Amino acid sequence: MKLLLTSLTLLLLAGCASGPRIDRSHSSVNQDGRVQFVVLHYTNASQDQSLDLLTKGEVSSHYLIGSEPATIFQLVDENRRAWHAGESEWQGRTWLNSSSIGIEIVNKGYDDTPNGRLWYPYSEAQYQSLAALLKDIIKRNNIEPRNIIGHSDIAPLRKLDPGPLFPWKRLAQEGIGIWPNDQAVARQKMRFDFNPPSAAWYQQQLARFGYAIAQTGEFDVTTHHVIAAFQMHFRPERFDGQPDAQTAAILQVLNGMR
Template identity: 75%
Template sequence: MKALVSVLLMLALAGCSTGLRIDRNHPSANHDNRIQFVVLHYTNASLERSLALLTHGEVSAHYLIGDGPATVYQLVDENRRAWHAGDSQWQGRTWLNSSSIGIEIVNPGFDDTANGRVWYPYSEAQIQSLITLLKDIVKRNGIEPRHIVGHSDIAPLRKLDPGPLFLWKRLADAGLGIWPDASAVAREQAYFSANPPTIGWYQQELARFGYALEQTGELDVATRHVIAAFQMRFRPQRFDGTPDAQTAAMLQVLNRMR
């Protein structure tokens, strides 16, 4: 008898679950795509090691671009969250794993030698594959070009990738990013050379651009790291974290572009 009651109860519950009716005739206009950003990385490892780490390690990414040939590997579906950004922040959004697509590029990163730090370049094939991939991602997800960022942008106190040899201007020329106009920078640089801004100004403008930065008014360690991250992206010839007129000019021009 108890067995019969249990069977009847299970059938009743199954009937309730299959009888659910959902009215989808009133869609809300108040929504957007979950994916707001694309974050670019280097792997600091070989292709074989990168595939192992990104498929069976503690980190992951949606895409991996190999080296020689620059094959594009999809490792995580774009609708799923990959573990590539970690503790991160950009334009007020935190923990960007939940709102971004991560792209890893096979590249050794750098070596520290007796003659200083040596950075490794990206191949032309890798850049071409990346541009093609980004154009597809941006179009399908409606991502703004300025929301294509580096790991060093969203985590400047702990990350350096994709590094100073990454070709940000090539991406901007392809409509996949922003880049300051050289003539506008020259005009602003002349002004800032005669009128150096305060550290508070740098902190305010860097935060306006997107970086997470406490407004202390002091040239502290965090501020130097953020300035260095900005310089590494837009002036890779020198990214020592020291504020100067050219850095201020680039920052001013880029924020006016927004």
């Protein structure tokens, strides 16, 4: 009996050490990557403060781009969840921490001055680091251009980062993210100048592009916030949340780019 127990124990131990036997000779075609989105942020803090907050505070991101030099720090493995998005939604997906890679950039955001709100620019070195990092992430994870987004796109009621000085257009010129064609926008704008679209139209088109927005048919507070987030990304010269022909034209052109 004792001998039997000993061999059983040995057998169990052997089982534990090697794990279950798994046959991996069949692989399903029906799968995709965990990472569907890349979310861009500014840290609203200095580099030291940012590193401290993102490694020891209550938030984190996969990457942090420093200030001088623009070092790319990896703080969380891409296969694991980082806590950067919070309550968020894009294209019907909610709580995007599970399905995104978060990139924070050291930048102080803005200062409110007697002359209005002044936004801090990103440096050329930060741009270069960011572009190289994004190209690599997009290629490895096969991310759609319209899914390269800002924190303000996925949480337009509570977030402003990465702000109006974030280089969306320049990145798009390098093949990163989505940007509308200027001539196509000018053509659509003429149409909307004569025929301004309704609140229901904006709500439908913004939802189609990816924004979380209730279809109320009214220009309510939420709709103005979402329009402002859209303008900050695609028409940063003016992002007052007021609907206008150029905003409508940009939205129309972007939704035609499928």
